Amino acid sequence: MGTAAARYLEDWRARLGAKLVEPEEAVSHIGPGDRVAIAIAQGTPFTLCAALAGRLMETHDVVVNHGAAFFNWDLPGLGERFRLESMYLSPLDRHIYARGDAEFTPVSYYREGHLPPALDNFNVYLMTVTPPDERGYVNFGDIQIMSKLLARNADLVIAEVDEKFVRIGGDNEMHISEIDYFVERTIPLPDSPLPAPSDEEARITNTVCEIVARELIPDRSTIQIGVGSTSGSLAYHLRNHHDLGMQTEIIPHGTTHLVREGVLTGKYKKLFPGLVVGSAFAVGTPREELEFADGHPGFHLYDFNLTDDIRFIAREEGLISVNNVMQVDLTGQANGESIGPMMYTGTGGQTAFVVGACLAGGTTVLVTPSSSIVNGKRVSRIVPGLPPGSVVSSPRSFVHNVVTEYGIARLKGKSLRERANEMIAIAHPDFRAELRAEAKRMFG
Numbered sequence: 001m002g003t004a005a006a007r008y009l010e011d012w013r014a015r016l017g018a019k020l021v022e023p024e025e026a027v028s029h030i031g032p033g034d035r036v037a038i039a040i041a042q043g044t045p046f047t048l049c050a051a052l053a054g055r056l057m058e059t060h061d062v063v064v065n066h067g068a069a070f071f072n073w074d075l076p077g078l079g080e081r082f083r084l085e086s087m088y089l090s091p092l093d094r095h096i097y098a099r100g101d102a103e104f105t106p107v108s109y110y111r112e113g114h115l116p117p118a119l120d121n122f123n124v125y126l127m128t129v130t131p132p133d134e135r136g137y138v139n140f141g142d143i144q145i146m147s148k149l150l151a152r153n154a155d156l157v158i159a160e161v162d163e164k165f166v167r168i169g170g171d172n173e174m175h176i177s178e179i180d181y182f183v184e185r186t187i188p189l190p191d192s193p194l195p196a197p198s199d200e201e202a203r204i205t206n207t208v209c210e211i212v213a214r215e216l217i218p219d220r221s222t223i224q225i226g227v228g229s230t231s232g233s234l235a236y237h238l239r240n241h242h243d244l245g246m247q248t249e250i251i252p253h254g255t256t257h258l259v260r261e262g263v264l265t266g267k268y269k270k271l272f273p274g275l276v277v278g279s280a281f282a283v284g285t286p287r288e289e290l291e292f293a294d295g296h297p298g299f300h301l302y303d304f305n306l307t308d309d310i311r312f313i314a315r316e317e318g319l320i321s322v323n324n325v326m327q328v329d330l331t332g333q334a335n336g337e338s339i340g341p342m343m344y345t346g347t348g349g350q351t352a353f354v355v356g357a358c359l360a361g362g363t364t365v366l367v368t369p370s371s372s373i374v375n376g377k378r379v380s381r382i383v384p385g386l387p388p389g390s391v392v393s394s395p396r397s398f399v400h401n402v403v404t405e406y407g408i409a410r411l412k413g414k415s416l417r418e419r420a421n422e423m424i425a426i427a428h429p430d431f432r433a434e435l436r437a438e439a440k441r442m443f444g
Contacts, residue, residue, distance in 0.1 A: 012131040012161075016182050023051035026158045026181040030055055030124055035063040037122040037150050040088070041283050043143040044070035045128045045160035046187040052126070056082045065105075065122060067346070068283075069093050070190070078102070087118060088346030098342055106391075108347040110305040112312060115149055125154040128185070129174070130165040137173040141165035142290055143280035144172050144301045151178065160185050166290045170277070170300030197229070204369045205230050206237075207405040212322060213237040215408060216365050216401060217244075220268045221320050224248040224313075224353050228324020228336075230367045232282060238263060245269035247316050249307050249349040251278040251299070256289040259298055271316050272300065279304040308349040313356025321357035322365045323350045325393065325402075329385050330420040330439055332396035332411045334366050341389025354398040363400050370404040370428040380431040382423050384438035402426065417443045 013020055027048065030036060036052070039045060049071040056062060060081045064073065067088040074096050078084060084102035086093065096102045105118035114120070127147045129138035138159065140147050151157045151174060162185045167173075176182075197205065208230055217223060217238065222245035225234050235254030238244060245266040246255065255276060258264035266274045276299050281290065293299045306312055313319065325336040326344070337345045354364045368381050382404070386392065400412040402423065409422035420439040424432050 013184075015132050015136065016176060019176070019179070020182045020184065023047050023183045023186075024054070026183050027051045027055040029156055029181070030062065031059050032061045034124050034156075035122040036065070036124040036126065037119060037154070038064065038066040038069075038071075038125075039127040039143070039147050040066070040068040040145055041070060041090075041143060041280070042189060043128050043140070043145065043147065043280075045126050045158075045185075046071060046189065047183055047185050048126045048158060048160050050187055051183075063122075065119065066093075073102075085118070086346070088348060089343050094344065104343045104346075106347065108351045109310065110308040110349070110352060112303075112306045112309045113149075114305060115146065115153060116305065119146065119150070120153070122150065122153070123155045125150045125157050127151060127157075127159050128162050128165065129159045130167055131161050131163055132176050133167075136176050138176060138179070139165065139167040139173045140301065142168055142285065142293070142301075144170075145279050145304045148172075148174055149303050149305060156180055158183065162189070164189070166294035168293060168299055168301050169295075169297060170302050172301040201229070201369070204405045205233050208367050208369070208403055209234045209237040211403055211408060212365055212367060213241070216363065216403075217241065217320055219243055221245070222247050222266075222269050222316055222318065224319060224321045224357070225252045226250070226321075226323035226350055226353065227252075227282065227348060228367070230369065231322050231324040234322060243267045245273075246276045246278070247271055247307075247313075247319065248278045249280075249304065249353070251276060251281045251285075253282055253285055253289070256292040259296075260292065266298075269316065271312070274298065275300050277302065277307065279307045304349070308352045310352050310356045310359065313353060314359035316356075316360050317362070319357045319360045319362035320365065321353040321362065322367065323353065323394065325366045325368045327381050327383055327386060327390065328366065328368060328399075328402050328423065329383050330423045330435065330442070331416050332399040332402065332419055332423070333386055333392050334394040334396075334399060334402070335386050335390040336393035338389070338391040340387045343391075347391070347393055350393045354394045358398050358400075364394070364398060365401045365403060366394060366399055367403045370406055370426060371431070378428070378430060380428055380435070382427040382431065382435065384435065384442065
């Protein structure tokens with residue numbers, strides 16, 4: 001719709017007045033005993049994080065909670081001067097948690113207007129925002145998640161201003177009077193290109209998404225699409241559909257094309273009809289897509305504790321929930337976030353949406369390649385039972401369909417033995433005999 005910078009006041013710095021300070025001055029107000037939460041993913045305030053890294057060497061007993069971090073907190077003083085926590089891991093910090101130098105705090109349920117456990121006790125919040133507009137409001141750009149609620153529950157709020165941030169509608173802005181200090185971004189948002197998939201991975205992703213689009217998403221459906229290397233590509237396969245709606249948490253790549261082409265109209269949505277609603281755009285969304293959504297009245301962002309409140313989700317009658325998983329056992333128990341007990345990402349909203357979609361009388365779909373190459377060896381993602389310590393992101397009684405490149409396992413209403421047969425049919429052929437033997441041992 002246009003560049004964000006074109007709508008900012010030329011004198012926005014003057015508008016902020018004495019609240020606009022140097023990063024070091026802003027973080028100097030953080031001291032012993034403080035609990036600091038930081039905006040996630042592309043909302044990471046890089047300039048403030050760098051300043052805080054220096055400040056942490058001057059103070060002690062500080063807790064830093066940074067989910068889906070785009071900043072590397074593997075710093076001197078970790079575990080001594082400050083404690084690191086997260087409810088969702090990223091490639092930058094998995095190794096810290098794997099070696100036991102940080103604490104993972106599981107979060108999987110959300111209530112409108114309330115911060116979830118493990119995020120409800122922070123007194124400092126650092127975030128990224130746009131410059132203020134003529135009304136004195138800053139916008140959270142393409143990622144709100146919980147920024148507004150975290151800021152309103154903190155005693156000290158510091159915002160980093162990025163002129164390149166777009167402005168998205170919904171409940172996605174805050175008045176400058178609610179923010180204590182501002183700093184100007186001097187460390188730019190790094191490029192976050194997604195790793196190029198192998199030829200096999202690309203082929204499997206396309207096959208899985210084509211199956212889901214063709215067999216499980218009818219016209220006029222309202223959909224939720226979860227984050228993931230497979231599910232995140234689904235929007236590109238929906239261009240021949242009609243009058244779809246989107247009620248989600250993370251708006252996936254390709255969504256703006258569906259709006260532009262008249263596929264995603266929201267005409268039959270029960271919640272926010274006519275609008276694409278989420279809590280953020282996916283990491284790495286192409287700039288041209290963000291420019292299209294910038295100021296577009298059809299895109300709204302809201303607090304994660306609303307979009308992912310099971311009670312709210314359940315009001316979207318017939319919702320189709322599509323989510324990515326890493327492993328599924330023969331009964332449909334699914335793990336989307338850990339390798340055994342070692343955390344890889346986090347629950348996010350997967351549990352909320354599979355439960356919510358079921359309560360809405362809708363359909364749940366889990367997608368995964370049938371196998372992966374690990375250390376040069378092919379391993380099955382369909383397993384007899386999840387490995388010890390694995391997180392159950394989607395309990396089997398809420399799993400209706402599992403899709404691999406070999407087809408759809410339709411599990412809803414099936415017995416354990418029937419479920420096992422369905423799952424074996426979509427497993428990689430190399431592992432089917434072994435899985436049949438295990439199914440016979442377990443279920444007779």
